[in-house]
Amino acid sequence: SLRNGATxxxxxxxxxxxxxxxxDEDGGADCSGKGLTTVPTGLSAFTYYLDISMNNITELxxxxxxTFPYLEELRLxxxxxxxxxxxxxxxxxxxxxxxxxxxxxxxxxxxAIKNLYSLQSLRLDANHITTVPEDSFExxxxxxxxxxxxxxxxxxxxxxxxxxxxxxxxxxALNRITHIPNNAFANLSSLVVLHLHNNRIKExxxxxxxxxENLETLDLNFNNLMTFPxxxxxxxxxxELGFHSNDIAAVPEGAFHKNPLLRTIHLYDNPLSFxxxxxxxxxxxxxxxxxxxxxxxxxxxxxxxxNNLESLTLTGTKIAAIPVELCEDLKVLRTLDLSYNEIEExxxxxxxxxxxxxxxxxxxxxxxxxxxxxxxSALRLLDLSRNEMKTIHRDAFLYLTxxxxxxxxxxxxxSIPTTGLSSLNQLxxxxxxxxxxxxxxxxxxxLRSVSVPYAxxxxxxxxxxxxxxxxxxxxxxxxxxxxxxxxVERISMVMHCSPSPGAFKPCEHLLGSWMx
Amino acid sequence: RQHKQNPGxxxxxxxxxxxxxxxxxxxxCKPRLFIFLxxxxxxxxxxxxxxxxxxxYGTRSPDRNTCTKCRPECDSxxxxxxxxRCRAGYYLHLGKCQESCPESLVCSDTQxxxx
Numbered sequence: 001s002l003r004n005g006a007t008x009x010x011x012x013x014x015x016x017x018x019x020x021x022x023x024d025e026d027g028g029a030d031c032s033g034k035g036l037t038t039v040p041t042g043l044s045a046f047t048y049y050l051d052i053s054m055n056n057i058t059e060l061x062x063x064x065x066x067t068f069p070y071l072e073e074l075r076l077x078x079x080x081x082x083x084x085x086x087x088x089x090x091x092x093x094x095x096x097x098x099x100x101x102x103x104x105x106x107x108x109x110x111x112a113i114k115n116l117y118s119l120q121s122l123r124l125d126a127n128h129i130t131t132v133p134e135d136s137f138e139x140x141x142x143x144x145x146x147x148x149x150x151x152x153x154x155x156x157x158x159x160x161x162x163x164x165x166x167x168x169x170x171x172x173a174l175n176r177i178t179h180i181p182n183n184a185f186a187n188l189s190s191l192v193v194l195h196l197h198n199n200r201i202k203e204x205x206x207x208x209x210x211x212x213e214n215l216e217t218l219d220l221n222f223n224n225l226m227t228f229p230x231x232x233x234x235x236x237x238x239x240e241l242g243f244h245s246n247d248i249a250a251v252p253e254g255a256f257h258k259n260p261l262l263r264t265i266h267l268y269d270n271p272l273s274f275x276x277x278x279x280x281x282x283x284x285x286x287x288x289x290x291x292x293x294x295x296x297x298x299x300x301x302x303x304x305x306x307n308n309l310e311s312l313t314l315t316g317t318k319i320a321a322i323p324v325e326l327c328e329d330l331k332v333l334r335t336l337d338l339s340y341n342e343i344e345e346x347x348x349x350x351x352x353x354x355x356x357x358x359x360x361x362x363x364x365x366x367x368x369x370x371x372x373x374x375x376x377s378a379l380r381l382l383d384l385s386r387n388e389m390k391t392i393h394r395d396a397f398l399y400l401t402x403x404x405x406x407x408x409x410x411x412x413x414x415s416i417p418t419t420g421l422s423s424l425n426q427l428x429x430x431x432x433x434x435x436x437x438x439x440x441x442x443x444x445x446x447l448r449s450v451s452v453p454y455a456x457x458x459x460x461x462x463x464x465x466x467x468x469x470x471x472x473x474x475x476x477x478x479x480x481x482x483x484x485x486x487x488v489e490r491i492s493m494v495m496h497c498s499p500s501p502g503a504f505k506p507c508e509h510l511l512g513s514w515m516x
Numbered sequence: 517r518q519h520k521q522n523p524g525x526x527x528x529x530x531x532x533x534x535x536x537x538x539x540x541x542x543x544x545c546k547p548r549l550f551i552f553l554x555x556x557x558x559x560x561x562x563x564x565x566x567x568x569x570x571x572x573y574g575t576r577s578p579d580r581n582t583c584t585k586c587r588p589e590c591d592s593x594x595x596x597x598x599x600x601r602c603r604a605g606y607y608l609h610l611g612k613c614q615e616s617c618p619e620s621l622v623c624s625d626t627q628x629x630x631x
Contacts, residue, residue, distance in 0.1 A: 077566035120600075145600055198577065
């Protein structure tokens, strides 16, 4: 809507505009992408928004914006700008947003921006800045957002930021920074977001984050950190922490005990071999924890006080046992992935009432007891493949009334209980070589896909292939009549069974073992 | 909004496009530009921009620069959790958009901030 401040009379007047721009009556002028080589003239003095991005302006001469005293937003992105005269921006006392990204600047135009007292957002990203003069941001007392990402900085510009008490967001990502000195951000008491991802940071000072008492987001992803960033202990308000894709081998005991508000921690793609059992305690806002490949880890992490975890992934460790009281802490857990560990025995998951997915494949589990999955009425997916299971209690699946996917393949089972599996849609039993009996699915009304150890077991589901030879014709006639009547109605319902019987895998169970 | 015809780009690709298709516009952008998917009826048209449009924030990475939506109550944001300008009816305080301001501050409708 029209802004009285801009025009002074309160009526709408036809916008004064330049031929290479389109102007609106609010004082906005869009001259972007017009192949301009200089700042357009003939625009209204009341222009408050000027977009001349994506043109070919390579230099800004002195006083080029002196006719725009009300300008609040100036967009100069994508112009191949390589030189800004020290007086180019003088007079822009109301400028709040200055966009200089995607240009060819080699240094911060510190003199040119010195008197922009109202400036709140300064974009200098995607230039070729290698140096930040000490006085770069001196006059900018209102500065809140500063982009310096995607440049060629080799160190954190500590001096230039020393007086930026109002700065809320800073990105130094995609530069060549190799270390963070102590007290690098000491006076940035209002900083909420700090991005340092995609640098070459190898080591950081123990007190490098001192002073950042309001920091909520810290992104250290894609660096070369060798040790855990203990400096985060200076960040009491931290909510989001990322240090994935680094070279960190260990997460120490009590790693996050000074960061009680943490909601997300991204630490994947690190050569983790050790994780302190007390590292993830008392993080009541943490919703998801993903730990992969901490190969030396032997003890299950203690999660007391981390009672709002919805997703827990802990794979590729030497963990052999799950704490019995796990579900006393994790009442809202929805997905649990403990695959590729060395777990031998399962506790009862009874308290984890919200559990929807459990992945336990590739462990050493030998049996499933009656109460292992008791009460899990929300469980939809259960993967127990690649274990050493010999027995499953007949009531083990009694409560899994919404389970749709069950994978028991590659175990040592001879039979499986089906009571309770009324919603089962997909069942995998491949690789249970002792399971030779003919498998009937009377109590699995919703079954759509099943994989069984032997082809002949599929005959109960899909009938035999019509192309079988005449000798098979005779075998078919001699099949047990009662068997067919009971399941005729069921057979057409099951869409897929593998391995499917065929000429060389006849349905008849010949001489006790069809393999002969 | 920003299509600049570059002589070096085949006629099919405009502005900062690196690869494009007639049906979906830009599929990838020249280095350092953000790819943004404009909705065009049922179609999505890729465009390459030096900064993401209002209501979106940019994330740079070595191989692709993307635009992600701000929170609904935010018109312009630095990232998901830090707003720079709120929608009408909300007031900015320490990077968050709120429907009212703390006691010691006043709601400014023109600036949409707690001042």
